[in-house]
Amino acid sequence: MANVVDVLQESATLRHPTSADLLVTMLSQELGAPVEPLQNRTLRPYLLQLVEVCARIPDGLPCLVRCLGYVEEQSVTVLALRRLVDEWEAVDFFDGADLHPLRPDLMELRSSAALAAMARRASRSRTQELPAWCDTGWAVFLRLAGGNSAARELPVSMAFLSLAADQLVEDGLREAAERLRRWNRAQARVWGFEDQMAEWQHDSITDQPASLMPAYLMIQFEPDGVDPDRYYLSHWRQSDAESWHPLPGETLHLHRDDLPAEVDTLIEQTEERWSDLRQPVVLEFILPWELLGEPVEWWHKEADSASPTPLVMDYTVLIRSFERLRKAAWHRPWHNKWRQFKERPAETHSYWNRPGHSHFHLERELKEDEQAVCLVLSEPPGTDSATSRQEYLAGLRAGVPAMIWHRGDCSDPAFKEAVAEIVQDRGLAGLLERTGRWRKEALAMGPEGWDNHVGRHLAILLDDPERKPEPPGPAHVPVKP
Incomplete structure (x- = not known):
């Protein structure tokens, strides 16, 4: 506890009355309990009392550090506190067992890629990524202690120790590896986990097949609300094959012209x-109305190189509706139609909207026809056309999870021919696979010819209500300009 107070004393936030009051307000809200303000009290005694109060509340200390992070982002103080809180919780999890003999040997492991792979494997993919402060085997072990373990399953941190010992052997540090294994065996005996340890060691040497479930990178553009040329770019990463809990990244405030370059950077960082990972990766762009005309599938990776790569060459690229995610009143019909799409695909069908068709009657017909789950638009959305906006809005209100359009001309005979082939197979897998085939045909023509192929202009919105991004935290915190 004294170490936590020592670090907090170095925080610029707590040494300034205004920012200290802001921190206390946020902490009170997150804890759901009042926290006494600093006011004119001496700092260290106040911090001792604050840490003691937080330590008595479940998740209290992590909450304190999280709130300080809202103010200071990834400051040196915040990172140091996160390391200390992880150690505090690890000691509590192991019920006072002496962990420090493990530290010197685990500090030898510093490869970020290897540590992330071991953490993912030890947690059976429940831990997808490691936070920035987990830069050594010791920090990762503390972070994993007590987390993400099913009943009577070998604790994740002990599974990680087993993998760390294997890695040390590969690095030629056999004595260090044996010290970790000896500690692990002793702890397994104390907790009666000898069978689980043996089972883990047997399973860990068996090469697991690659998951067929894709990983998702979700990229959202939210309008500034004041400046029409600026957007908040948020993103979430999801690579857990067993459950859906996307990890939020930082939020950026950008000019519209800077969005493609920032997406390029984000994809490169995610690939690193x-x-x-051996899973396929799906890119999902959550777009507001005014960006639906952007050919995001054909934005580039490695755009600063002599030969940039269109995103559609490497990924399945889907569009989602920003407005629908934000409008909870539209979610019930959305869920209902998605269940039809998912559970009884052979009974579902597409609906081709006719030019000049009343948007009122379009919405009515889509709502009455429960099996109509894919709307083929008569005009490209994202333009100044009031008719196009009303058509798109009717699809959202009716809960239609899939929409297809041509980004330039929905009356193009080549587009109608392509869509007729795409929607003839009523299942979800067929919809994606057939759209992908048309895009690959366009790719095969190369940059000099793909603009003349309909696959270059196909856009598909596919909105899964069961895969929603988590909010990035308090409104746009942190935001980088």
Whole structure:
């Protein structure tokens, strides 16, 4: 506890009355309990009392550090506190067992890619990524202690120790590896986990097949609300094959012209994080109305190189509706139609809207026809056309999870021919696979010819209500300009 107070004393936030009051207000809200303000009290005694109060409340200390992070982002103080809180919780999890003999040997492991791979494997993919302060085996072990373990399953931190010992052997540090294994065996005996340890060691040497479940990178553009040329870019990463809990990244405030370059950077950083994944990756762009005309599938990776790569070459690229995610009143019909799409795909069908068709009657017909789950638009959305906006809005209100359009001309005979082939197979897998085939045909023509192929202009919105991004935290915190 004294170490936590020592670090807090170095915080610029707590040494300034205004920012200290802001921290206390946020902490009170997150804890759901009042926290006494600093006012004119001496700092260290106040901090001792604050840490003691937080330590008595479940999740209290992590909450204190999280709130300080809202103010200071990833400051030196915040990172140091996160390391200390992880150690505090690890000691509590192991019920006072002496962990420090493990520290010197675990400090030898510093490869971020190897540590992330071991953490993912030890947690059976429940831990997807490691936070920035987990830069050594010791920090990762503390972070994993007590987390993400099913009943009577070998604790994740002990599974990690087993993998760390294997890695030390590969690095030629056999004595260090044996010290970790000896500690692990002793702890397994104390807790009666000898069978689980043996089972883990047997399973860990068996090469696991690659998951068929894709990893998702969700990228959202939210309008500034004041400046029409600026957007908040948020993103979430999801690579857990067993459950849906996307991890939020930082939020950026950008000019519209800077969005493609920032997406390029974000994808490169994500690929570095996921360098050991064997799953396919899906890109999902959550777009507001005014950006639906952007050909995001054909934005580039490595745009600063002599030969940039269109995103559609490497990924399945889907569009989602920003407005629908934000409008909870539209979610019930959305869920209902998605269940039809998912559970009884052979009974579902597409609906081709006719030019000049009343948007009122379009919405009515889509709502009455429960099996109509894919709307083929008569005009491209994202333009100044009032008719196009009303058509799109009717689809959202009716809960239609899939929409297809041509980004330039929905009356193009080649587009109608392509869509007729795409929607003939009523299942979800067929919809994606057939759209992908048309895009690949366009790719095969190369940059000099793909603009003349309908696959270059196909856009598909596919909104899964069961896969929603988590909010990035308090409104736009942190935001980088």
